[in-house]
Amino acid sequence: MTELTSKERVLRLLRKESIDTMPFFSGMGMLVMPGIEKAKVKFATIHTDAERMAISAVWSARLMNFDCVVIPYDMTMESEAMGNQISLYQDSEDILYPTIPQKIWTDLDQVVIPKNITELGRLPILPKAIEIIKREAPDLPLGCWQLGPFTQAGQILELDQILKGVFKQKAKVEKLLDDLTDMIIKIGQYLQAAGCDYITLREPGVAADLLSPKTFKDIIKPRLTRILDSWKSPKLLHVCGQTEPLLAMMADCHADGLTVDAKCNVRKGREILGPDVLFMGNLDTYKLTCDEKTPKQVVIDVVKDMIDGGMDAIMPGCDLWPAIIEENMKAVVDTTHTYGTKPTHV
Amino acid sequence: MATKEELLERMKNGVIEYQEDEVRDAAQQALDEGYVPLEMIMDGLAAGMVVVGELYDRNEYFVPEVLMCADALYAGLAILRPHVPKSTEGLNAQVVIGSIQGDVHDIGKNLVKMMFDVAGWEVHDLGRDVPLEKFVEEQLRTDSEVVAMSAMMTTTMLGMKKVIKMIKEKNPNVAIMLGGAPVTKDVANLFGADGYAESAGNAVSEGIKMIGRLREMRNKGK
Numbered sequence: 001m002t003e004l005t006s007k008e009r010v011l012r013l014l015r016k017e018s019i020d021t022m023p024f025f026s027g028m029g030m031l032v033m034p035g036i037e038k039a040k041v042k043f044a045t046i047h048t049d050a051e052r053m054a055i056s057a058v059w060s061a062r063l064m065n066f067d068c069v070v071i072p073y074d075m076t077m078e079s080e081a082m083g084n085q086i087s088l089y090q091d092s093e094d095i096l097y098p099t100i101p102q103k104i105w106t107d108l109d110q111v112v113i114p115k116n117i118t119e120l121g122r123l124p125i126l127p128k129a130i131e132i133i134k135r136e137a138p139d140l141p142l143g144c145w146q147l148g149p150f151t152q153a154g155q156i157l158e159l160d161q162i163l164k165g166v167f168k169q170k171a172k173v174e175k176l177l178d179d180l181t182d183m184i185i186k187i188g189q190y191l192q193a194a195g196c197d198y199i200t201l202r203e204p205g206v207a208a209d210l211l212s213p214k215t216f217k218d219i220i221k222p223r224l225t226r227i228l229d230s231w232k233s234p235k236l237l238h239v240c241g242q243t244e245p246l247l248a249m250m251a252d253c254h255a256d257g258l259t260v261d262a263k264c265n266v267r268k269g270r271e272i273l274g275p276d277v278l279f280m281g282n283l284d285t286y287k288l289t290c291d292e293k294t295p296k297q298v299v300i301d302v303v304k305d306m307i308d309g310g311m312d313a314i315m316p317g318c319d320l321w322p323a324i325i326e327e328n329m330k331a332v333v334d335t336t337h338t339y340g341t342k343p344t345h346v
Numbered sequence: 347m348a349t350k351e352e353l354l355e356r357m358k359n360g361v362i363e364y365q366e367d368e369v370r371d372a373a374q375q376a377l378d379e380g381y382v383p384l385e386m387i388m389d390g391l392a393a394g395m396v397v398v399g400e401l402y403d404r405n406e407y408f409v410p411e412v413l414m415c416a417d418a419l420y421a422g423l424a425i426l427r428p429h430v431p432k433s434t435e436g437l438n439a440q441v442v443i444g445s446i447q448g449d450v451h452d453i454g455k456n457l458v459k460m461m462f463d464v465a466g467w468e469v470h471d472l473g474r475d476v477p478l479e480k481f482v483e484e485q486l487r488t489d490s491e492v493v494a495m496s497a498m499m500t501t502t503m504l505g506m507k508k509v510i511k512m513i514k515e516k517n518p519n520v521a522i523m524l525g526g527a528p529v530t531k532d533v534a535n536l537f538g539a540d541g542y543a544e545s546a547g548n549a550v551s552e553g554i555k556m557i558g559r560l561r562e563m564r565n566k567g568k
């Protein structure tokens with residue numbers, strides 16, 4: 001087969017069509033320091049400006065040979081649009097992601113989601129960033145993402161309140177999750193209309209090390225399914241943490257593919273899912289790409305083992321940590337491209 | 347009149363079954379009937395939390411249940427703790443605790459804090475996303491023996507190394523303990539910390555060991 005562009009490669013994979021080689025891509029942040037430096041911007045300033053966001057994303061992909069570009073980088077956009085202040089840590093030299101220091105609401109029934117949320121806060125910069133990326137990198141697929149309703153609820157109220165509320169204020173929690181589900185559907189459609197090529201629903205707050213699989217089944221799964229049903233393909237579902245007990249249910253949420261992090265055993269995951277589900281991940285984003293003590297050969301061996309274990313594409317288990325060891329990052333991408341040539345189940 | 351055993355059992359089960367009111371009532375009754383508050387805390391509330399920890403390890407309980415059990419425990423603690431004499435063993439120790447700058451993960455930190463509260467320590471909780479200097483200032487202000495820092499992210503974890511350096515420069519006699527998912531014993535050693543605990547369950551005993559080690563070193567130095 002002739003060489004495909006990254007965009008063709010990823011989009012064909014997500015349609016389960018044959019591809020030339022395995023892509024290294026992700027549904028979540030793929031921002032790395034070399035890209036930020038090349039774009040000549042400071043980390044703290046790339047979250048608030050379409051041009052900086054777009055250019056740092058494109059440079060990250062170009063310099064590392066990634067098969068995608070992904071925006072945005074932080075999880076606070078929607079909460080900010082609802083009226084919460086964010087900390088950008090502009091004075092810090094370290095890489096610190098935006099956070100919400102104090103939340104305006106304290107109770108579940110106080111939350112009001114503005115009807116015009118896509119016009120508020122930083123959400124309007126996303127279509128602008130999408131436009132720039134599509135112009136600068138037409139050969140790369142552009143991914144966007146939305147948090148799932150449970151994790152998003154934790155950006156709006158205190159997460160422990162939501163966790164306890166599942167038992168103590170079930171009706172109120174369910175109402176809030178329904179409202180957030182509507183919001184997430186709307187913002188996802190807005191990003192798809194703006195031109196993103198694939199979308200990921202990421203719900204890290206519901207892993208089996210936090211919530212029971214039963215709660216996932218009763219409260220989370222119906223809402224994830226409703227969101228995914230309302231979005232166009234291609235669409236992915238990601239959960240971080242212990243996902244083995246959830247995988248079978250995740251496969252039933254109507255996503256085109258599932259992605260997990262390093263806490264999920266690749267072979268066990270593949271065994272649970274069987275050969276037909278697109279299953280991707282699960283690179284440890286610290287040990288393999290940031291830890292100076294990890295030799296390059298180990299990185300190569302781990303990636304090969306992930307491919308042998310049945311991954312359909314190699315991707316980071318979460319947002320890449322920007323402070324990568326370049327050599328190891330490149331080894332991951334190269335190994336995926338060269339070793340990942342054997343035909344997968346697709 | 348209820349027997350001590352009955353009340354201990356009610357408090358213990360109240361914690362395990364996250365029944366705040368039940369724990370509160372039993373604690374009040376224990377107090378009214380003149381039982382020793384510290385004993386009720388340790389053999390009732392804390393004993394319940396030990397079982398909760400086991401249920402969590404066995405995947406019978408998940409984080410929401412643990413948080414509700416913690417609320418029940420605090421309901422009892424609020425009643426009993428003010429009546430524990432200050433001189434009682436363990437109560438002399440103080441700890442400054444917080445999640446490091448840039449890190450808003452605080453569920454694990456709060457569980458560790460709870461264990462120190464149960465053990466009768468004076469806890470100075472700085473919350474989350476705590477500026478690095480704040481740990482140093484609070485330690486100096488309170489003269490706490492232990493500073494406990496939590497980081498859930500590999501990048502924020504690096505901030506802890508800076509805090510350790512700052513504290514040790516000002517006051518080498520402070521014992522510093524680290525924890526949080528990305529932190530390992532090796533990382534804690536590498537950063538120059540005095541202690542590390544993998545889970546909330548053994549944070550307090552590690553804290554006590556650390557203080558012991560520091561006292562020994564100081565005595566040798568004299």
Ligand code: B12
Nearest residue numbers: 240241318449450451452454496499500525526543545546
């Ligand atoms: C809940 C959660 C959140 C919530 C936090 C809400 C809150 N109030 O805490 C929200 C949604 C806000 C969040 C946000 C983010 N998160 Co988060 N989050 C998690 C999650 C799912 C669970 C963490 C948790 O609470 N565990 C339960 C508690 C009980 O366990 P624990 O924290 O480990 O604590 C125990 C021990 O570690 C120990 N311990 C903890 N602290 C201390 C301290 C001392 C002194 C001692 C002795 C012991 C100790 O005792 C505790 C009890 O036994 C994890 C993934 C996972 N499944 O673990 C990711 C995770 C921690 N998050 C991650 C990331 C990347 C983020 C974001 C950067 C994402 C983004 N792009 O914006 C943001 C950053 C926010 C910020 N700046 O802090 C990554 C970190 C990767 C890494 N290794 O660096 C993780 C691991 C997910 C992943 N797979 O990549 N997150």
